[in-house]
Amino acid sequence: MNEISKKDRMKIPRQPMPEQDKLERRTNFSEVNLGFTEELAKMEALRCLQCPKPICIEGCPVEVKISEFIKLVSEGDFLGAAQKIKEDNLLPAICGRVCPQEEQCEVKCVVGKKGEPVAIGRLERFVADFEREHTELRLPELKPKTGKRVAIVGSGPAGLSCAGDLIQMGHEVTVFEALHELGGVLIYGIPEFRLPKEIVKAEINSLRALGVEFVTNAVIGFTDTVDELLANDYDAVFIAVGAGLPYFLNIEGENLNGVYSSNEFLTRVNLMKAYRFPEFDTPVFNCKDKNVAVFGGGNTAMDAVRTSKRLGAKNAYIIYRRSDVEMPARKEEIHHAKEEGIEFILLANPKRFIGDENGWLKGVELVRMELGEPDASGRRKPIPIEGSEYILDIDMAVIAIGNGSNPIIQNTTPDLQFNKWGNISVNEETMETSKKGVFAGGDIVTGGATVILAMGAGRKAAKAINEYLSRS
Amino acid sequence: MYEIIKAEFIAPSVKKFIIKAPKIAQKRKAGQFVIIRINENGERIPLTIADSDKELGTITIIVQGVGKTTNELNQLTTGSYITDVVGPLGKASHIENFGTAVSIGGGVGTAIAFPTAVALKDAGNYTIAIIGGRTKEFVILEDEMKKVCDEVYPTTDDGSYGFKGFVTAKLKELIDSGRKIDFVLAIGPIPMMKAVAETTRPYGIKTVVSLNPIMVDGTGMCGGCRATVDNKTVFVCVDGPEFDAHKVDFATLERRNKTYKEMEETSYHSFQCHIDKAFEEART
Ligand SMILES: Cc1cc2nc3c(=O)[nH]c(=O)nc-3n(C[C@H](O)[C@H](O)[C@H](O)COP(=O)(O)OP(=O)(O)OC[C@H]3O[C@@H](n4cnc5c(N)ncnc54)[C@H](O)[C@@H]3O)c2cc1C
Ligand code: SF4
Numbered sequence: 225m226n227e228i229s230k231k232d233r234m235k236i237p238r239q240p241m242p243e244q245d246k247l248e249r250r251t252n253f254s255e256v257n258l259g260f261t262e263e264l265a266k267m268e269a270l271r272c273l274q275c276p277k278p279i280c281i282e283g284c285p286v287e288v289k290i291s292e293f294i295k296l297v298s299e300g301d302f303l304g305a306a307q308k309i310k311e312d313n314l315l316p317a318i319c320g321r322v323c324p325q326e327e328q329c330e331v332k333c334v335v336g337k338k339g340e341p342v343a344i345g346r347l348e349r350f351v352a353d354f355e356r357e358h359t360e361l362r363l364p365e366l367k368p369k370t371g372k373r374v375a376i377v378g379s380g381p382a383g384l385s386c387a388g389d390l391i392q393m394g395h396e397v398t399v400f401e402a403l404h405e406l407g408g409v410l411i412y413g414i415p416e417f418r419l420p421k422e423i424v425k426a427e428i429n430s431l432r433a434l435g436v437e438f439v440t441n442a443v444i445g446f447t448d449t450v451d452e453l454l455a456n457d458y459d460a461v462f463i464a465v466g467a468g469l470p471y472f473l474n475i476e477g478e479n480l481n482g483v484y485s486s487n488e489f490l491t492r493v494n495l496m497k498a499y500r501f502p503e504f505d506t507p508v509f510n511c512k513d514k515n516v517a518v519f520g521g522g523n524t525a526m527d528a529v530r531t532s533k534r535l536g537a538k539n540a541y542i543i544y545r546r547s548d549v550e551m552p553a554r555k556e557e558i559h560h561a562k563e564e565g566i567e568f569i570l571l572a573n574p575k576r577f578i579g580d581e582n583g584w585l586k587g588v589e590l591v592r593m594e595l596g597e598p599d600a601s602g603r604r605k606p607i608p609i610e611g612s613e614y615i616l617d618i619d620m621a622v623i624a625i626g627n628g629s630n631p632i633i634q635n636t637t638p639d640l641q642f643n644k645w646g647n648i649s650v651n652e653e654t655m656e657t658s659k660k661g662v663f664a665g666g667d668i669v670t671g672g673a674t675v676i677l678a679m680g681a682g683r684k685a686a687k688a689i690n691e692y693l694s695r696s
Numbered sequence: 697m698y699e700i701i702k703a704e705f706i707a708p709s710v711k712k713f714i715i716k717a718p719k720i721a722q723k724r725k726a727g728q729f730v731i732i733r734i735n736e737n738g739e740r741i742p743l744t745i746a747d748s749d750k751e752l753g754t755i756t757i758i759v760q761g762v763g764k765t766t767n768e769l770n771q772l773t774t775g776s777y778i779t780d781v782v783g784p785l786g787k788a789s790h791i792e793n794f795g796t797a798v799s800i801g802g803g804v805g806t807a808i809a810f811p812t813a814v815a816l817k818d819a820g821n822y823t824i825a826i827i828g829g830r831t832k833e834f835v836i837l838e839d840e841m842k843k844v845c846d847e848v849y850p851t852t853d854d855g856s857y858g859f860k861g862f863v864t865a866k867l868k869e870l871i872d873s874g875r876k877i878d879f880v881l882a883i884g885p886i887p888m889m890k891a892v893a894e895t896t897r898p899y900g901i902k903t904v905v906s907l908n909p910i911m912v913d914g915t916g917m918c919g920g921c922r923a924t925v926d927n928k929t930v931f932v933c934v935d936g937p938e939f940d941a942h943k944v945d946f947a948t949l950e951r952r953n954k955t956y957k958e959m960e961e962t963s964y965h966s967f968q969c970h971i972d973k974a975f976e977e978a979r980t
């Protein structure tokens with residue numbers, strides 16, 4: 225098999241991801257992508273040219289040894305491949321599902337220059353799932369105990385990856401989480417149909433088995449402050465509280481009944497399981513046969529609109545002020561959304577929400593937009609077209625235009641430096657903050673970004689915290 | 697899991713719980729609240745901390761059974777457990793020596809007004825409490841209030857106890873008697889808080905209310921608790937829960953609180969049926 229020529233490798237088409245039927249999946253919350261079979265994975269792995277200087281790795285924020293793990297897959301050594309990935313990425317089952325590979329590793333892949341790139345993300349996912357399904361929990365060896373204690377604030381990908389590294393380095397680690405459930409956005413934001421919660425729980429359980437202590441219902445700033453953690457025998461603190469402050473549009477009618485932030489809508493459905501109401505007590509707007517509009521063009525917007533469809537929405541719209549090429553969501557999510565019958569209203573911006581006599585949302589006034597010169601973000605700036613206003617009938621709206629940083633830590637940690645957007649200022653090499661013994665990473669530093677960047681930041685911080693602790 | 701050290705009804709369908717939560721007991725200040733989730737399938741609901749005991753590590757909450765969750769909570773007895781309790785959340789009441797401070801509680805709102813009345817007294821205010829109920833048995837915490845306030849006036853709508861009439865009538869009477877009142881705190885049903893705001897507005901008396909919107913996280917993450925105050929949107933869980941009564945848009949709050957009315961009824965109904973069935977099974 226390995227003797228296969230480069231030319232023959234190039235002839236193998238990119239293997240399709242088996243998916244749940246597009247009509248059927250609109251009515252359930254089960255995962256859309258079903259994952260490669262062993263045969264598909266091996267076939268896909270053969271497409272990799274095993275470049276002597278693989279450039280795919282340059283696109284990966286944590287530098288997974290892509291060609292090496294793919295080689296192991298092609299040889300059928302799936303567990304070996306899993307080990308190889310885990311040298312650099314602690315959460316491959318999650319990253320294989322949610323990373324924007326098309327703008328990271330896969331965009332670099334040489335095979336993609338002529339045809340379609342190697343499906344690195346799908347292979348990563350396959351390998352991680354194979355390992356989870358076929359092995360008992362295998363715990364890495366821990367370094368001897370150092371007696372140092374680290375408090376981690378927030379249990380999203382940044383916090384979890386930092387905890388995983390620090391515990392292996394021999395430190396005692398406690399993760400404090402404000403919510404009753406661990407996992408951050410992976411649990412409350414990203415829906416089950418894209419990232420089954422069972423996978424996130426498995427990752428957390430393996431950290432628990434390594435000895436990481438988790439404390440839920442602990443809002444740092446209120447329950448304990450950062451200073452209290454440092455005073456109460458923690459030698460260092462890593463702040464990974466994410467970007468938990470929803471932006472609103474600040475237009476008329478935004479407080480009408482039926483208008484949600486994406487955080488609220490997704491939290492109700494995912495974390496609180498409102499899609500199983502009344503078995504679960506938390507309600508959410510009854511979307512059945514209703515018209516739903518989601519404002520925004522990122523992953524969060526796609527998650528919200530596809531969720532509303534699954535809750536029975538008759539018409540579910542994405543309303544985005546630029547065109548589809550500027551949409552920040554992953555290509556796969558946009559594609560899936562379209563397959564599921566989501567309607568895209570592009571180059572349109574909301575001006576005001578309109579309510580009925582009881583204060584329930586009944587419509588939105590939109591204005592058409594056109595693209596002008598590129599702005600600071602390099603994307604062409606949308607400009608309203610005078611006189612093009614029109615009204616769209618909607619019963620529920622979800623605002624998914626991004627998150628700012630939650631001010632709780634800022635308000636309760638006076639000597640910690642923040643930038644003007646409320647993000648914590650850090651040394652980018654070490655993730656050290658202005659406060660001694662305090663490190664920070666993930667969305668609270670970068671603003672809303674990606675799972676892999678948060679994970680990378682967590683690992684960088686773990687390394688720096690380890691060095692800091694060995695000095696102190 | 698958080699243990700219920702003691703649970704007892706103090707008025708019809710109003711139950712007082714003493715819950716073991718040492719961290720929260722240490723930290724909490726008047727005006728702050730907790731969010732609780734009774735069990736794995738439960739919703740997250742905010743409840744004001746009525747009292748705490750640092751030594752015993754307990755907090756007190758007082759719950760009126762109105763919907764499914766509060767009624768389910770009120771079924772819990774001494775020795776049972778609540779899955780999640782998180783806090784203390786929200787800003788503490790702004791306390792200073794105003795002079796003469798009137799704390800008004802309507803129904804279970806008295807429980808929420810109580811800790812702030814204590815803090816007002818501690819800050820040196822001459823404190824008056826007006827505590828209202830529909831009828832006598834709905835007037836709660838009278839003895840507790842009497843211990844901390846200089847004057848306490850119970851009121852009932854039907855005159856079955858204390859002053860006959862709404863809390864606002866009693867307040868107006870106090871104001872009109874020529875007493876100088878410097879500060880009013882009002883906590884209770886929205887119509888009551890609105891009425892208090894309208895009573896004090898013409899006199900320019902500083903008036904504060906504690907808002908009770910629907911919440912999820914209680915940490916400023918979801919924006920579900922937003923209200924309109926001074927024509928601006930606020931997140932009650934982190935910017936409040938207490939606000940200047942003369943600037944609150946009560947109509948919006950009242951309307952938003954009805955968002956899930958139908959669903960709450962469904963949920964409550966199926967809970968009731970479940971209880972009735974269990975009750976019947978127990979009898980046969
Ligand atoms: C709906 C949605 C979909 C997304 N889809 C993708 C995707 O497909 N691919 C991708 O790469 N990225 C995606 N992202 C972005 C990605 O999820 C985030 O960049 C990433 O989760 C950030 O990780 P984090 O660890 O910094 O923070 P978070 O995941 O936000 O975790 C922070 C945690 O800290 C807790 N916390 C907050 N304040 C406190 C406090 N004071 N005390 C204690 N705990 C606290 C929070 O409750 C939370 O659990 C998506 C985001 C959303 C919202
Ligand atoms: S660039 Fe593409 S072909 Fe080359 S090693 Fe990476 S995945 Fe394989």
Ligand code: FES
Pocket residue numbers: 910911912913914915916917918919920921922931932933934
């Ligand atoms: S309850 Fe979610 S922001 Fe206030």
